Amino acid sequence: MADVKPRIKLDKKDVAKGGVIEVKTLVSHTMESGQRKDKDGKTIPRKILNTFTCDLNGKMIFSANMEGAVSANPYFQFKIKPAESGTLTFTWTDDDGSKIQATEQIKVS
Amino acid sequence: MPSVPLRVALAAAVILASAVAPQAQDGAERPAWQGHGIKPQSPDSPFDQVVSGLYFRSKETQAMQADDFNNPGFLAVEQGEELWSKLDGAAGKSCASCHNEAAASMKGVAAAYPKWNEKLGKPVNLEQRIDLCRKGAMKAEPWAFGSPELTAMTTYLRNQSRGMPVAVKVDGPMTPWFERGKALYYQRNGQLDLACASCHQSNHGKYLRADFLSQGQSNGFPVYRLRDQRLVPLHERMEGCMQDVRATPFKPLSDEFIALETYVAWRGLGLPVETPAVRN
Numbered sequence: 001m002a003d004v005k006p007r008i009k010l011d012k013k014d015v016a017k018g019g020v021i022e023v024k025t026l027v028s029h030t031m032e033s034g035q036r037k038d039k040d041g042k043t044i045p046r047k048i049l050n051t052f053t054c055d056l057n058g059k060m061i062f063s064a065n066m067e068g069a070v071s072a073n074p075y076f077q078f079k080i081k082p083a084e085s086g087t088l089t090f091t092w093t094d095d096d097g098s099k100i101q102a103t104e105q106i107k108v109s
Numbered sequence: 110m111p112s113v114p115l116r117v118a119l120a121a122a123v124i125l126a127s128a129v130a131p132q133a134q135d136g137a138e139r140p141a142w143q144g145h146g147i148k149p150q151s152p153d154s155p156f157d158q159v160v161s162g163l164y165f166r167s168k169e170t171q172a173m174q175a176d177d178f179n180n181p182g183f184l185a186v187e188q189g190e191e192l193w194s195k196l197d198g199a200a201g202k203s204c205a206s207c208h209n210e211a212a213a214s215m216k217g218v219a220a221a222y223p224k225w226n227e228k229l230g231k232p233v234n235l236e237q238r239i240d241l242c243r244k245g246a247m248k249a250e251p252w253a254f255g256s257p258e259l260t261a262m263t264t265y266l267r268n269q270s271r272g273m274p275v276a277v278k279v280d281g282p283m284t285p286w287f288e289r290g291k292a293l294y295y296q297r298n299g300q301l302d303l304a305c306a307s308c309h310q311s312n313h314g315k316y317l318r319a320d321f322l323s324q325g326q327s328n329g330f331p332v333y334r335l336r337d338q339r340l341v342p343l344h345e346r347m348e349g350c351m352q353d354v355r356a357t358p359f360k361p362l363s364d365e366f367i368a369l370e371t372y373v374a375w376r377g378l379g380l381p382v383e384t385p386a387v388r389n
Binding site: 005007009024026028030031071072073075 | 178179181183184187188335338339
């Protein structure tokens with residue numbers, strides 16, 4: 001899943017202290033629920049992104065746990081109130097342990 | 110046994126209530142598709158107004174399509190964009206080697222498909238055209254119908270015509286294909302004995318069980334179907350319809366479906382290309 005490029009959109013990248021940034025993320029993933037069967041009647045093993053986190057300079061500021069009922073290509077929209085300038089790191093963790101990552105720079109003045 | 114008639118009466122009341130309640134709810138939730146149409150370009154069109162499937166879907170689905178970030182179909186557009194310049198095949202070429210920037214060279218191209226192919230002596234649709242290039246100029250393996258690559262490339266190319274009117278040509282050598290498609294459209298099929306027209310012409314704007322019937326327009330294809338959570342090409346959707354009426358579907362990319370695709374595109378002449386559209 002190394003070639004997955006998540007889509008990330010911040011409504012602004014430069015805010016005054018105490019300001020709010022709206023974050024939208026969309027990532028491509030099949031989110032195989034583990035409930036479906038293939039043509040031969042065998043269960044297709046579960047393979048989903050189970051965790052999503054957003055860190056600011058290495059400190060987690062938002063996270064979500066996903067379960068089998070979350071549909072493919074999960075979309076998150078949330079608001080953050082960043083305390084300092086720096087790097088936002090977005091991480092999606094797959095059931096197989098692999099990670100999809102993306103970063104964005106923000107400025108708090 | 111006085112309790113029996115009472116129980117029957119109660120049951121009848123319950124049935125009556127459940128029959129009335131959903132109807133009231135339907136009325137409130139029915140999408141307002143009227144007034145979103147365009148005037149048919151051809152006097153032979155069966156419609157008073159030609160309406161995109163978009164307006165037969167819920168407000169939420171419409172909003173998801175309207176926001177390019179939120180629209181998951183754009184994941185395929187991005188994948189197609191990457192494939193456009195990816196070298197493949199024995200000739201060491203990519204699509205971009207011949208066609209340069211898709212934004213310029215492919216603008217409006219896909220809106221005119223299916224299109225007559227002089228060499229083959231038959232019309233080809235976009236998927237077939239892509240694979241002709243792969244087999245021919247690129248000397249690469251053709252992509253299978255339904256593969257993520259072929260659907261992504263189809264979506265990417267259709268997206269270059271987004272907002273432009275569907276402009277398929279049905280005259281000249283296309284005439285017999287148009288006529289064949291028309292015959293197929295009105296031909297009843299399967300155990301349920303339904304033709305395309307039974308739902309999409311005579312009954313659009315009404316409920317078929319839980320589904321709100323559209324005019325069956327193809328201007329948004331390939332569409333991101335929320336049911337499948339991926340992009341679905343037109344021939345797969347047509348297969349689905351045929352399965353629903355319990356018929357044996359034609360094969361994707363078969364002459365039957367190419368004829369039908371041609372005819373269905375004609376029914377939507379002038380509608381803006383919406384690819385990637387979002388549907389349920």
